[in-house]
Amino acid sequence: MEARKAANRKLAGHFSEDEFACRCCGMVIVHSRLVEKLENLR
């Protein structure tokens, strides 16, 4: 799990950090396992 400022760059495949950024503070909360699952869905 990562928590850092959104850098507006690609995380994995089709997802950018912006899509995971908190709406209020812009912190990115990403579970790498979640990203893998999302990739499988797309």
Ligand SMILES: [Zn+2]
């Ligand atoms: Zn926030």
